[in-house]
Amino acid sequence: MARPCHHRRFTLSVTLASLLGAGMLSGCGNMIDRVAGIGNEPSMDPIENPQKDPNYQPVSLPMPSPSVDVRQPNSLWRQGSRAFFKDQRAAKIGDILTVVIEIDDEAKLDNKTDQTRDGSNSAGLDNLLGYETMLKDIFPDGIDAGNLVNSDSKSTTTGSGTVDRSEAIKLRVAAVVTQVLPNGNLVLQGSQQVRVNYELRQLTVGGVIRPEDISNVNEINYDKIAEARIAYGGKGTLSDVQQPRFGQQVYDIFFPF
Incomplete structure (x- = not known):
């Protein structure tokens, strides 16, 4: 029912x-919270262990077969080392390395499509063993057997699109190794907060890197980070002004027109 x-x-x-x-x-x-913070600077987050974050999840990826560390007898050099006495690059949990973020992307696309199609169909039945004469008995007003079906069609489609985007970001942030995967790859996580007057800017970076991609000055470029997660934003007076009011956001969600 x-x-x-x-x-x-x-x-x-x-x-x-x-x-x-x-x-x-x-x-x-x-x-x-905003009323309670009137006249106060935006508070910075405390320095904590990323693994203690309730939202932190260890990375699990497909791993190849374990490789054998081959060492030459009576050799002073260690495999993969870039220094005679000690490799200064990050390799263990808790080690720090610098992530260099230099994004300078620009894309401009123009697309235009015009499509026109005309169609015309006609069919007749002049002779069909004499049965064509019976059509006049079926249709009261009579019918022309030579012009039974006649159809025309026409369609026109026009579309255009334009994309013009430009991004330029140059930042450097220190990250901490939080996990060493079974194949030797490193999981890193880093954040940086800068407060200027009443505006707080925050940069976070995370992902998986290969130790071989770390330079001899203990730096790595962002484009060598797998599963990279890079975020740059902020909070404070300027960010608050740029956001729509709460009522406007609710109105935009529920208003159907």
Whole structure:
């Protein structure tokens, strides 16, 4: 048995009211925090072990067969070492290396498509063993057997698109090795916070790297980081002004037109 329409409308109204109430409670909590922070600088996050973060998850990737470390007898050199006495590059959990981020991308694409198609079809039945004369008896107004079907079609499609994008980011951030995978690759995680007056800028970077890609000055370029996660943002007075008001965001979510 189908439910009445008023029951479905009531259920929908309750659902929307619940979502709106939850959004308002979240927004009220945010507003209370903002009011409490009036006149104060944005607080920086404490320095903590990334593995203690509730959202931290160890990386698990397909691993090749373990390789055998071949050492030459009576040799003073260690395999993979770039220094005579000690390799200064990051290799163990807790070691620090510098990530160099230099992004200078520019893309410009123009695309235009014009398509026109005309079609015309006609069919007749002048002779069919004499049965064509019976069509006049079937159709009261009569019919021309030589012009039974006649159709025309025409379609026109026009499309255009333009993409013009430019990005330029040059940053350097120190990251900490948080995990050593079975094949020797390193998992790194790093963050940097800079506060200028009432604006806090935060840079985070994470991913998987090969020890061979680390330079002899203990640096690595961002394009050699697998599964790279790079974020650059901030919070404070300027970031707050650039965001739409809470009511406007709720209005944009629920307004269907």
